[in-house]
Amino acid sequence: MVSAIFALSIQLPLRFGVFSFAGVGSYGIGGYTTAILVTRHDCPILVAIALGTLLAAAIGYPMAWLLHRLSGLYLAMATVAFDLLVSVLAVNGGELTGGATGLFGVLVDVTTLHLVVITAVVVALVAVSEHGRLGRKIDVAREDPELSAALGIKVPRIRRIAFVLSGALGGLAGGLNTAMTTTIAPENISFALIILAVTMIVVGGVGSWKGAVIGAVVFTWLPTVLAFIGEWKGVVYGLIVAAVAIWLPGGIVGVSTDILHKLRRARRAGDIATAAPSGVDPSSVDPGSDVSPTDDGADDLPVVQTKELR
């Protein structure tokens, strides 16, 4: 559950066309805020989590302003730096953050019901942003910023929103995680966490909330199934991520969408499916060009055009 929200915090900006891993840092901010409020100030847990979420979102806003000039790899690495900076601050926080050992004893009663409700609400809200006018706006802003600017879509605003939402989701996930595990420590916010987040999203699929949820479920449940590979877990994870990145850019969702397309096409006997099927958004970040010959219009752009942006 928590993983799903966390995965969404990284995946959402990606879908907005913002290549940001800042959700990991927000996760730390939310986690620490919750821990500090509960242990030091006896704050009720839901209020603490809410405050942590707000704080992480609030930090997302100036960050969006600061990093608005960057895109692509530069932005990704800047946000990675931000994540690791959060963990360094946690180590050096002294009394407030409990130094290298972190904080523990966040004893609260968060029931499964709470979790289910929160996760459902979050997923529903994210799902809404994928449909209708808003969803299309976001897709265009991701696929072709110049075009969308010409169409009157305010791309910078969409990107700022992405940062803030990513911060909020990350903070929420961090707060919930602290509540569930009763501890938070600097090593929770690490390169490994970034890798885990990316793993979930990439394996599930980058294009849609379904991908993040599927990825989170798979990787929460996989270790129990693969207990026998216990010590090889890291190797297997790494290989899975690499393999998916190389051969299935759309992830599980991408592949299943492609299969759906194929089935539909087979039924229409040669008709080319151009209309997007209702409820399924075919424009995953990359409809794996070799997995399926299905193109959804977005790829009709000449290949050379991206070169001109340099």
Added chain:
Amino acid sequence: MQDLVNVATLASIYLLFAIGMSLVWGSIGILNLAHASVFACSAFAGYLVLERVSLPIIPVVAICVVVGAALSTLVQIVAFEPILNRAHDMRTAEFQILVGGLGVDAALLAIVQKATTSAPFGFTEGSFAIKTFTWGSIRISNIQLIIIVVGALVATAAALWMRRSRTGLALRAIGIDAETAALMGIKRTRLARLTMTMAGGLAGLAGALLTYNLGSVESTSANALLIKAFAAIILGGVGSVAGVVVGCVTLAFAETMVLTHTAGTWVSAISFGLILLVLLLRPQGIFGRAEVRRT
């Protein structure tokens, strides 16, 4: 003065690691996150060989270089080439390369960690005896000298090679405009492999020398080096040899200063802060081309 020696050593280690990364990134546009695992695996290969036979320093370094070069080429052929061939625009390709590199990196490092049970591993004493020279108040060991000299040599060689040779010219052309370069008859795939081979060899060299210098390395330290190298590259400017040198020296200097004058828990913050700062103020780095796309 003692600080200067330490700065030079640290900078040379960063430099050997970062120069390959920078060349790859600047020319073929791949930010190779698997670089760290190539580094760790090479050092580990050296360790495995030394476990069985006792060799002097030169063959050991040679083994590490060869392993690094081979591994790096393999990563390029197995992982990055398919991605580049299939992606229909640079943005998706960038994302996939980053993620693919991350996956390869995690897998290889996990293998090394599994083999060493996450304990630090080192080269046995027999292969190279560390001597320390003292001049007045300065202490410098022979391995530090070697590292500094090798670092300087590699940087000079790389700079000359990029400036003077036809291959260097071709690489710079690819970095500026890959499409046009390909139309002019530059064989991109072959050159990309060559660059990755060289970068891998340099990573292996860095791995071997660092292990000799510290006595032992941990597989987990590789990713920290990755971030530091990234900071140095960003600071100097992508693809510029002079830039990487300046970046590494600056970073090493700042870290050494903080280490000697404070408690040391802040050291890792320097590279992260530096990355953010440089990207905010001058995204193309000191010597870099204006490459940051604005939309």
